[in-house]
Amino acid sequence: MTRHHKHERHLALREEIENNPFSTDEQLARRFGVSVSTIRLDRAELGIPELQERTRAVAKEAYGTLKSLGEAELIGELRELRIGEEGTTVLKVEESMVLTKARVTRGHHLFAQANSLAIALVDAEIVVTGSVDMKFMRPVHFGEIVSAHGKVVKNKDNKYWIEITSKVDDEVVLAGNWIVFALDKPAQRKGAN
Amino acid sequence: MTRHHKHERHLALREEIENNPFSTDEQLARRFGVSVSTIRLDRAELGIPELQERTRAVAKEAYGTLKSLGEAELIGELRELRIGEEGTTVLKVEESMVLTKARVTRGHHLFAQANSLAIALVDAEIVVTGSVDMKFMRPVHFGEIVSAHGKVVKNKDNKYWIEITSKVDDEVVLAGNWIVFALDKPAQRKGAN
DNA sequence: TCTATTTTGTGACCTGGTACCAATATTATA
DNA sequence: TATAATATTGGTACCAGGTCACAAAATAGA
Structure with a gap:
């Protein structure tokens, strides 16, 4: 069941990125034993942005939050x-x-x-x-x-x-x-x- | 006195990046009315890393800090x-x-x-x-x-x-x-x- | 075996850089 | 004022980490 593999990988991928947002597609590809292209497709299907976007999002949000509670x-x-x-x-x-x-x-x-x-x-x-x-x-x-x-x-x-x-x-x-x-x-x- | 211009720009640049770490070299170049090359040189002299490094640094630190203060x-x-x-x-x-x-x-x-x-x-x-x-x-x-x-x-x-x-x-x-x-x-x- | 789905590879392009080099101001001073 | 020192600019080649579109290969399910 190919689609099951895919679906499971999607779930795992989402979780993986969730608690480690700083992974590149290459690292993810290695981790899941598939090609980089597949990871890109997966991300596209799941609507997960690329590393730099994710990093930027974390940074911006945190930057604001820290300023508000800290200063x-x-x-x-x-x-x-x-x-x-x-x-x-x-x-x-x-x-x-x-x-x-x-x-x-x-x-x-x-x-x-x-x-x-x-x-x-x-x-x-x-x-x-x-x-x-x-x-x-x-x-x-x-x-x-x-x-x-x-x-x-x-x-x-x-x-x-x-x-x-x-x-x-x-x-x-x-x-x-x-x-x-x-x-x-x-x-x-x-x-x- | 060219070096004075430069020195002042360096101070201003450092401050600008300090309280707005998400500027690209191009934005900074426009803001200071110099070329992108100049900004790059300045950054190199001041030891200020590029946007992605800065973003990454903020994100990583905040990721930890927020986890500790926020969660x-x-x-x-x-x-x-x-x-x-x-x-x-x-x-x-x-x-x-x-x-x-x-x-x-x-x-x-x-x-x-x-x-x-x-x-x-x-x-x-x-x-x-x-x-x-x-x-x-x-x-x-x-x-x-x-x-x-x-x-x-x-x-x-x-x-x-x-x-x-x-x-x-x-x-x-x-x-x-x-x-x-x-x-x-x-x-x-x-x-x- | 055949077909649909999934996976992979490829090439062109993007941003925001690095590293290096040469050309061109600008300025201070001999 | 000419000249040397310093500052600035522009260009080229290259990099990471992607996007997008398309074609080809692998694989599963009937």
């Missing part, structure tokens, strides 16, 4: 901000934020959104998180859009009490109270930003 | 783990984890380390964070090494109480109490992973 001061997209009063950010749950097994967002992404909003609400050069008391009300899934709303409820000297509520549609998914500190000197004690 | 179940390096009892992870504060202004670690990295440890301590396919009550005791700076230690203090049915303490040397930087839930069915309510 941004604010996680999520700013919708509204009145410093010292209240603000809203919106975060779309991407593929990379969910665990593989469950399709559930990992807590630190939601925390990051809320925490960076809390900090953005305070008008000072350096703001650090003092303490957090929060509850995750329900899991957030891939594709959902989380809207975090924060409000400064109290302020005494350099200490700020902030309430954050994150919702998907109208359902609360995270609720918590932050205490953050505005610092003057960078080397001061208390908290993490 | 890894655990943030930080595992030092010790007795599931259901206690465990320790160690996280070195990298350049990308600190805010630009203050040289202080952003809270969500410390949270992510602690949170993922809390989850790892529970023996179940799917574990979600229910609530967190934590305090950041002092800022953590670039280069410091954070050691998080977690301990399951109580367990009733699928509900686990976990205590986490993160230290730099012997100084506590984060302390908190987690409540996490072990789930059977993926679609259950309560919490975020």
